[in-house]
Amino acid sequence: MIRGETREETRFLWLEHGGANALDGASLREIARSFEAVADEDVRGVILTAEGKIFSAGLDLPALVDADREAIEDLLDALFVALRAVFVCERPVVAALNGHAVAGGALLALACDLRLAASGPGRLGLTEARLGLPIPASSIEMLRYALPRPALETLVYGADMHAFDDARRMGAVDEVVEPEALLERAVRRIEAWTASPSAFADIKRRLRAPSLRAMEEARAHESAFADRWFEPLAQQRIRAAVEQLGRRGGARGRS
């Protein structure tokens, strides 16, 4: 589900899960493990990316549609563990957005240090509210670090998808580059931050420490997500979304 590859002293992590790189408990835990393993690798930084039109479409709704409460709580735990692992990775981490970053997929990108996006049709958004779901409390704390306040409110309350250029103007994306230059540019951005890996790790830890504490404290309030998940409104919308995906069929598979 995650393909790892090391070249140019950089760890490339490719999301590979169906066409849409949808996230379930297993793939989220694998993402966490991949990032934790980076600490022991002799690399300058990490690039999280994917191939095709989609970076990640977010939670794997078809796989979750019949989940019980325990499974949803486990999913939420896996999401926290993955976002935390990306957020605290001591090397520079760049999300190279080849295409759409939706909901959980956008959260994953926003946990990175930088978001570089390929120019083209790709969009980014936190669409959870459209399904009647809240964004988990710990993820909100992570977003508070990553996003300027107006962007945070626009993304969370608006729940829309935004073209990468618009996302850049908001501060949700750092740079938009030609698709063929995306990975090269990501490698260069990492290089600029490698004057002293130990000082980088220490500064990054200090910059993020208050947010990390807030993320951990917020976990106590996360049962709201599971509560909402099983309310009729969310259930109805999740099922409608899955049905729509099923009708769209093959090519994109899950999203």
Added chain:
Amino acid sequence: MSEPVLVRCEDHEHHAQVVLARGRGNALEPAVLGQLAAIFEDLRRRGAPPVVLAAEGRSFCTGLDLDHAAGLDRRGMRELMRAFHVGLRACALYPGPVVAALHGHALAGGALLALAADHRIMVRGRPRFGVHGIQLGVSYPQVAVEIVRHRVGRAAAEELLYEGRLLHAEQACERGWIDEVVDAEELLVRAGHWAVGRASDGLSLHHLGAGSLDRPLSVALAEIDAKEMEAWLDQWFSRSTRARVGQAREGLRNGVGAKTRDADSAGSAPAPSHRRPGGRS
């Protein structure tokens, strides 16, 4: 036993001008930081008039005094960093408006001091602004990191601290590290204007807003986290940091001069040869 005046406070009609006047790049050591904190505390008691934070000599401030720091053991260094915390906090949480008037280089701890102010105005031309500790393998204590994040926001803070570049005023302004660029002869007039404008009619709008606006910062700076302090001291006293700081001091002694040397290498900071991760200090 009067202590030499290293920081001066001049009363102007509508504002106070606090002037770093130590010489030697106005590099920071405990006495300078102590006087700075005492002046801000005194001004606060006098009703917190607007402050222009300026300096004399070639540089605004070249950061921590490395010659002083090099002779310090762990306890001495801890004292210096406490003084640094207290000095920066006094400036950052001063209830009136504070504008830093940068006529010369503001480097590392000097740039951090300027970032503790509410507003930064810098002259165009030769001087540089930046926090380049990472080029020496040096991280920054929590107080500094919090101030930078609160003042310039996440993206600009990361660019400033992670790259460690020293930039001319125009470029620093584009990145949001400083707020205004002016010609040298306009600097103090413009700075006084800004400060007084924030506190017009004696009714300081700034006082009313800053208490709440800066609340997260004041909570973050309330006390020194002992564990974080020790972690910072661990990396300061690590062998690799010692070696790189030693090289930097040697550069100074050989007359290259922190200011010009930093300025020359700033635009294209050479990639250090041992940039591979692994050897964590």
